[in-house]
Amino acid sequence: MFDELSARFEDAVKGLRGENKISEDNVDIALKQVRRALLEADVSLSVVKQFVQEVRDKAIGAEVVRGVNPGQKFIEVVHQELVEVMGGANSPLADSTKKPSVILMAGLQGAGKTTAAAKLGLYLKDKGLKPLMVAADVYRPAAIDQLNTLGKQINVEVFSLGKESKPEDIAASGLKKAQEEDFDTLIVDTAGRLQIDEEMMNEMVRIRSAVDPDEVLLVVDSMIGQEAADLTRAFHEKVGITGAVLTKLDGDSRGGAALSIRKVSGQPIKFIGTGEKVEALQPFHPERMAGRILGMGDVLTLVEKA
Amino acid sequence: EKTRKGFVTDLLDKFGDDPLTPETLDELETLLLRSDVGVDATDQIINALRKRLNEEVLDSKEGLRFLKEQLCKIVDQPIKNSGKTLLMPSENSLNIWLIVGVNGVGKTTTLGKLANLALRSGFSALIAAADTFRAAAVEQVKVWGERSGVSVVANETPNADPAAIVFDAIGAAKSKKIELLLVDTAGRLQTKNNLMEELTKVRKIIDRLAPEANVESLLVLDATQGQNGLSQAMSFAKSANLTGVVITKLDGSARGGVAFAVSSQTNLPIRFIGAGEGIRDLRPFNSFEFVEALLADS
Ligand SMILES: Nc1nc2c(ncn2[C@@H]2O[C@H](COP(=O)(O)OP(=O)(O)OP(=O)(O)O)[C@@H](O)[C@H]2O)c(=O)[nH]1
Ligand SMILES: Nc1nc2c(ncn2[C@@H]2O[C@H](COP(=O)(O)OP(=O)(O)OP(=O)(O)O)[C@@H](O)[C@H]2O)c(=O)[nH]1
Ligand SMILES: [Mg+2]
Ligand SMILES: [Mg+2]
Numbered sequence: 001m002f003d004e005l006s007a008r009f010e011d012a013v014k015g016l017r018g019e020n021k022i023s024e025d026n027v028d029i030a031l032k033q034v035r036r037a038l039l040e041a042d043v044s045l046s047v048v049k050q051f052v053q054e055v056r057d058k059a060i061g062a063e064v065v066r067g068v069n070p071g072q073k074f075i076e077v078v079h080q081e082l083v084e085v086m087g088g089a090n091s092p093l094a095d096s097t098k099k100p101s102v103i104l105m106a107g108l109q110g111a112g113k114t115t116a117a118a119k120l121g122l123y124l125k126d127k128g129l130k131p132l133m134v135a136a137d138v139y140r141p142a143a144i145d146q147l148n149t150l151g152k153q154i155n156v157e158v159f160s161l162g163k164e165s166k167p168e169d170i171a172a173s174g175l176k177k178a179q180e181e182d183f184d185t186l187i188v189d190t191a192g193r194l195q196i197d198e199e200m201m202n203e204m205v206r207i208r209s210a211v212d213p214d215e216v217l218l219v220v221d222s223m224i225g226q227e228a229a230d231l232t233r234a235f236h237e238k239v240g241i242t243g244a245v246l247t248k249l250d251g252d253s254r255g256g257a258a259l260s261i262r263k264v265s266g267q268p269i270k271f272i273g274t275g276e277k278v279e280a281l282q283p284f285h286p287e288r289m290a291g292r293i294l295g296m297g298d299v300l301t302l303v304e305k306a
Numbered sequence: 307e308k309t310r311k312g313f314v315t316d317l318l319d320k321f322g323d324d325p326l327t328p329e330t331l332d333e334l335e336t337l338l339l340r341s342d343v344g345v346d347a348t349d350q351i352i353n354a355l356r357k358r359l360n361e362e363v364l365d366s367k368e369g370l371r372f373l374k375e376q377l378c379k380i381v382d383q384p385i386k387n388s389g390k391t392l393l394m395p396s397e398n399s400l401n402i403w404l405i406v407g408v409n410g411v412g413k414t415t416t417l418g419k420l421a422n423l424a425l426r427s428g429f430s431a432l433i434a435a436a437d438t439f440r441a442a443a444v445e446q447v448k449v450w451g452e453r454s455g456v457s458v459v460a461n462e463t464p465n466a467d468p469a470a471i472v473f474d475a476i477g478a479a480k481s482k483k484i485e486l487l488l489v490d491t492a493g494r495l496q497t498k499n500n501l502m503e504e505l506t507k508v509r510k511i512i513d514r515l516a517p518e519a520n521v522e523s524l525l526v527l528d529a530t531q532g533q534n535g536l537s538q539a540m541s542f543a544k545s546a547n548l549t550g551v552v553i554t555k556l557d558g559s560a561r562g563g564v565a566f567a568v569s570s571q572t573n574l575p576i577r578f579i580g581a582g583e584g585i586r587d588l589r590p591f592n593s594f595e596f597v598e599a600l601l602a603d604s
Contacts, residue, residue: 039345042532045336108530109555109583110410114441139583141418141449145442153441194558221410225342225532227560248409251495253534276409276439276493 016070022059030074031056041293043256044229047263055081079290086258086286091268094242096214100132100178102186104211106204106235107219109192112247112273114143116219117189118150119273119281125156129184134174135160136167136207137191147189154278157183167191168206175211186211195234204239217270218244220257228257229264236265246284247273258289326359326369334373341600342532343563347570351376370601377597380566385575385593392590393522393550393577395429395486400479400519402487402512406505406546407526408538409493412554414443416526416580417490418450419588425455429485434475435460436468436508437492447490453585456488468492468504469511476515487519496541506545522549524577529555529562539568548572554580557587561600 016026031052038048059077064070094101103120105113117133124131133151135158137143144160151158159174171188178186190207193200208216218232218241235241244261249272258269269284331352338348354376355369364372385391395401403420405413417433424431433451435458437443444460451458459475472489479487491508494501512521523546527535542548551574553562565576576591 036345039339040533042342042534045340108558110412110528112410140446141453142442142445145445146440149441194555196559221528221530223408223528223531223534225530225535225560225564226340227530227558230559248495250497251408251534252497252537253532256532 016074021064022062022070022074024060026070027056027059027074030071031059034078037294038256038259041254041256041295042223042225042228043293044226044260044264046229047260050263051081051085051259079294082259082290082293083286086262086289087268088286090283090285091243091270092283093270094214098214100175100183100186101215102175102188102211102213103215103217104188104208104213105190105217105219106239106241107192108194108221108224108231109140111192111219111221112245113192113219114146114150114189115276115278116217116245116247116271116273116281117147117187118154118156118278120187120271121151121156122154122278123281124185124187125154130182131156131185131187132174132178132181132183133158134171134186134188136170136174136188138163138165138167138170139191143189143191150278166206167203168210171207172210188213195231195238201234201238204235208239213242215243216241218261218265218267220244220246220261222246222249222255222257222272223251223253224257228260232261232264236267241265241267243267243270245269245271245273250274250280254293254295255289256293258284259293323365323367325363326355326366330366330369331356331359334369337601338563341561341563342535343600344533344536344567347380347563347567351566374597374601377566377600378593381569381576381591381593381596384569384573385591387573388549388575390575393575394427395424396520397429397485399485400487400516401485401522402476402479402489402516402519403522403524404489404491404509404512404546405524405526405552406491406542406548407493407528408495411493411526411528411531412552412580413437413493413526414447414450414490415583416552416554416578416588417447417488418454419580419585420578421450421456421488422454422585423588424486424488430483431456431486431488432475432479432482432484433458434472434487434489436471436475437490438464438466438468438471439492443490443492450585469507472508472511473515476512480516496538496545502541502545505542509546522577523547524550524552525574526552526554527562527565527568529553530558530560531564533564533567535564536567536571539572539574543572543574548574550575550577552576552578552580553591556599557581562596563600565596 064073105117121131135144135147161170272284274280335352405417407413435444435447525542525548581587
């Protein structure tokens with residue numbers, strides 16, 4: 001699959017070969033390939049359109065220096081723009097002045113929230129902090145057991161009130177406990193919900209009010225398709241996200257959602273999930289993600305070939 | 307850009323009897339792309355419509371009807387090829403349905419719903435909890451067993467051998483003359499060779515221990531997923547000898563358009579759709595309904 005995509009870009013730059021500059025006349029064929037590649041990588045269509053327009057504007061104006069052909073320049077512009085849109089450098093977790101700081105997990109069903117909560121728990125613990133995880137999913141069968149099991153694995157305490165209490169009350173009680181017992185960070189796991197489920201989205205808002213989080217992390221499955229844009233928009237408008245975790249990147253999905261999430265919300269992807277195990281959490285690197293979305297491990301080789 | 311909301315209604319209101327224009331074709335293309343149909347499949351479908359337009363003038367209504375027919379044909383073909391319009395266990399014999407797929411797509415939930423459906427339809431059923439990896443996977447499937455009134459064969463030891471559980475469950479199913487054995491498996495990404503091999507092993511155990519059984523190997527596909535769904539179907543088809551597909555989470559706004567690529571490229575029939583987290587939120591697949599929903603307003 002990756003080869004096919006590299007080939008697509010080779011086609012794209014072939015159109016520019018022999019030309020001495022990127023112009024209105026020759027850029028469109030190349031852009032068509034970019035559009036196609038992004039759609040195949042599951043970047044949301046509205047985001048693809050904006051992105052292609054921006055690349056077009058930048059590419060046409062781009063100065064082609066001696067020794068670099070327009071094809072090489074074009075790929076460079078696409079790649080740079082991707083990296084830039086995705087936030088340039090990695091963004092760490094928010095520095096909080098209050099103690100405990102609060103992280104709220106949110107997202108669709110099965111995205112990887114509970115797993116990511118435990119991964120963050122371990123990550124913070126390894127930094128010498130004392131996190132508390134809160135089981136505020138009262139719907140999914142055995143959701144509390146799942147968080148408890150993971151808590152034991154990483155040696156991080158889990159607070160729960162069973163599944164008869166309201167999630168916002170569980171979250172509030174968890175916060176109280178954390179304040180009283182000197183925890184550094186509160187990680188609130190919540191039930192999966194569809195962004196079109198008004199009742200569940202309202203519940204999310206109530207949970208948010210109950211704990212006043214420093215971070216609201218939208219957890220998104222990297223295999224997600226066109227939904228990424230609508231999903232992000234809805235969660236951001238309603239709950240206000242501060243960042244995202246992109247999961248299941250240990251597979252072969254191209255992860256175009258990374259671009260959609262950032263473009264729609266303006267918020268950075270902070271971490272990526274690269275496995276089922278609690279250790280499989282990594283900081284997000286826009287540069288690497290750009291290569292992945294374009295289907296080329298190493299952009300430079302492609303630039304050299306162009 | 308036009309949002310999908312109201313596009314088809316708008317189209318029919320505004321242009322119902324007017325000839326279909328290239329601009330409208332572009333908007334239909336947008337609609338398909340936004341439903342995760344994918345670039346290649348969308349090209350094929352829109353080109354067929356374009357070709358048809360070259361032959362005769364179509365108004366929007368006719369154009370839309372032609373489009374729907376094309377889409378229905380794609381998902382109906384594998385069902386036709388399978389010779390079974392509806393997937394049901396055979397009575398008075400052992401049926402084994404293996405539920406597979408990547409992580410978090412809804413395998414365990416679908417299995418719970420199927421157990422309930424089987425019982426409601428008068429079949430005896432048993433569940434094999436062969437996900438021994440995920441935290442609390444066994445507890446989760448046990449809740450579904452309770453909800454549907456179906457017993458669960460499990461081994462609480464973390465990372466117990468899934469093949470051994472399936473072995474035990476087949477033994478239990480035979481001695482109790484169970485008609486439908488449902489096997490829950492751990493989620494796995496199709497790129498993990500060792501996990502895919504583990505699945506092949508489970509599939510082989512089933513074939514070896516119950517050669518007389520009617521085996522269905524069902525891939526659960528999440529409607530929110532994009533183009534990776536095709537790669538999933540191809541890989542699982544190889545490792546688990548797939549016989550069909552279940553599409554879940556269709557109660558959301560995702561349309562599951564990747565199913566068209568899956569149907570046309572793997573010849574796997576779609577058997578059920580999941581549309582909710584409740585025990586009854588499972589329906590037999592219906593191409594007409596699926597295509598209507600794909601193009602419906604949101
Ligand atoms: N391969 C892989 N699997 C993951 C990753 N993150 C989570 N998973 C798996 O994805 C599945 C769903 O993860 P959960 O953490 O239960 O997801 P959730 O969002 O809490 O799900 P709900 O609470 O039901 O909405 C599980 O099988 C996890 O093991 C990842 O980065 N890579
Ligand atoms: N909205 C909606 N949610 C669903 C549907 N099917 C399953 N879910 C939810 O999706 C999440 C994951 O479902 P599971 O059944 O645990 O998925 P799985 O494939 O068994 O997950 P792993 O075993 O971790 O790989 C749960 O929160 C389910 O309630 C559906 O049709 N609609
Ligand atoms: Mg969860
Ligand atoms: Mg499961």
